[in-house]
Amino acid sequence: MDGLDRAVAVLRGRVETAEKELRDLKAQLAQAEQLAQDARSKENSNGPWKWPLEAGEYERYGRQMILPGFGVQGQVQLKNARVLIVGAGGLGCPAAAYLAGAGVGTIGIVDGDTVEASNLHRQIAHTTSRLGTTKAYSLYCYLHDLNPLPEYKLYEEHLAPQNAERIVSQYDVVLDCTDNPATRYLISDICVLLGKPLVSASALRTDGQLIVLNCPPAPQGSKGGPCYRCVFPQPPPPASILSCGEGGVLGPAVGTMGVLQAGEAIKIIIRGHHVPYSTDAYPTPDALPSPTLLLFSSPLSGPPSLRAVRMRSRRADCYACSGSSVLTLESLSDGSGMDYVQFCGGLPSPESTLSAEERVSASDYAATIRSVTKDHLLLDVREPEHFGIAAIDGAVNVPFSQWKQSINVEEDGGQVRPEWLPPTLRDDAPIYVVCRVGNDSQVATRRLKEMGIDGGGKRFIGDIRGGMRAWKEEVDKSMPFT
Template identity: 30%
Template sequence: MNRFSRQVILQGFGLEGQRKLQASSVLVVGAGGLGCPALLYLAAVGVGRIGIVDGDQVDLSNLNRQVLYGEQDLGKNKAEVAAAYFQKKYRDIKWEIFPEVLETGNAKELISGYDLILDGSDNFPTRYLVNDACVLLGKPLVFGAIYQHEGQVSVFNWGKNSANYRDLYPEMPAASEIPNCSETGVLGVLPGIIGNLMALEAIKVLTGYGKPLANKVLFFNSLNSQSYEVELSPRPESSLQSPQTWEALESLDYALACEGVKQVSWEEVMGKMNSNIAFVDVRELDEKPELNCTGLWKIPMSVLSEKQDFLAHSEEILLFCQSGVRSLKAAQTLISVFPDKKISSIKGGMNALKKS
């Protein structure tokens, strides 16, 4: 008897359902609070090929909900740590690791190679980008999100006349409307529940077993353990807001459109340093490699709120981290504090500098 025997004997699932899973592939975008539990069960049920894309590093504040990591993983890339965990646990799955941020330049290459995309990202720019890419490529998308005590799950772009994320949220939110998880908080069990529901929806789509949440959004409240569903229909006006070609998608700045954060490249930054520009490294103090340049401030993301007054006299603020994820969040925070300053995040962080 093999490790899938309890699934195979399930009426209606059987050997055919198991073979479909083993022949299928899933790309998990974001190995965080939603991605970790989803990965645990996608691997356990036997999806044959799983890709993980995440350019972020494990932080101490992640550990209450991102259950694949421990204190020994702090500062390490999440995609690499997650894949290493599973490679020791299961030998019958092919793991593909992408320790980078999903962006307009790599979305087509990453997403096109998989049967289904599971979006466990925690920011609006990535959600809109993943959605738009899946629409252009005709890929089914399992969506999940959490906010304080509530979670949402849906299946987009699956079957005929299927709704997508823009039908649920047609307008990209303004920076002032975007909730900050570090301020609002979350109990670690909630993303576990939502992540498991996302894995369940992925399994249903891949095998045809059960009825996926297509054209429906499931809402779950952790305070009263109640859930309800809302019907969702495709909206012609929403589709007009999304890019119609890859050229149009690649020309969009999703971070600027959603969060009001401008991203710049290292090429734009080099040679620009002067006394009026604060060049801020928001990585932790022990992260490598170090960078020495004019106007450099080392203010880790973990203490930024306490040290932001040091930047009050700078006319322009440029932020970077290891991959570009934390610096985007830091820029959004500083924009709310210094709305009149020019604040930008360096795209790709140190990882991009090493490649250039």
């Protein structure tokens, strides 16, 4: 298999090289054709070219230029605008596509991840042929094929305090298309410090939310749009954060939010709200736009819905945008002001949750425990949808989220045997817990012991290290894993 894998890798590399050469040739051809068309139009005109846009741009963007309130001036504003998209995933792909299609002059793309097969159902700019390439480059390929006229700038890295000022300072409007709290706070903070309006969105399962922040921008302590910290002063507890890998996400739901982000960015550009706050633009504090949080839901059963919730203005005690803020560009870049990962609860460290004696590897469980320890229980704590896709033979599915309903307590404080615990299982028979990647199973193991299921140490309770991912890698490579 190693020889075949190497052959596949070599062929894939050759295909990628050929495809890149072809893309470059197509790009050169498109640019040459555009230049030739513009030259012919000018040559056939009566005198010097006197229009603010090139001939091809009138043809390409004409359907939006005839919109009331948009016009040629709006198109010129888009052409002169610079928009940064942080995150080239489910939100960033549709947002970037509509901004490129609309003719935004410069589009920056920040993302250090690579394209995986699990991205493709919702991250519509990426393709099977670009698996393994960086998302920033893959999105660029899609956008350039869609519209070669804008300038695309790629940052194949993650946004961090050390590079945030260098990247964000070059743009007029920022779109937060990321999926983790630490980066959201960082993006908001740098936008406050640099005076950039921010369009932020998120999506999970079939729901999404969107809010325009720091718009209009204003110096710290001045009246302006609220920042992310004004709306969410404290991050959610790490244990409450559900990723799309665990909770799932519907492609059209996250796509809808990305499209809405593009629409808000276009409105900011053509309305001129990205200029610094001034009393001329907004004569009174009452004239400031009222910030709203847009909530979207598209349940699998029932019609979709959109609801706008009015949000508060800037907080007087906000860490980032208030007059008492100590946040500066220097403190952000050198790390002396805010540790974003620590602020959001730190990185998960599942290895420290259980001791080594409380954990077994997937291969050990398959080779020894399943074959030797006949009287035991394998408890799968994933959600039913994950369990229904693939499970280990003999596993009992008890989703961790439902345990409070699954444990009954007698009125006198004594504990009743849980309904999911097989009545034929001996009181000292061990219980092994498995989840998706080995995080929830550790929490579940600890919780089982807290509930007294181990009989005060009489019964062994432990988890399978690495979860179903490890099972696929070590035991059954044919098992589907999502």
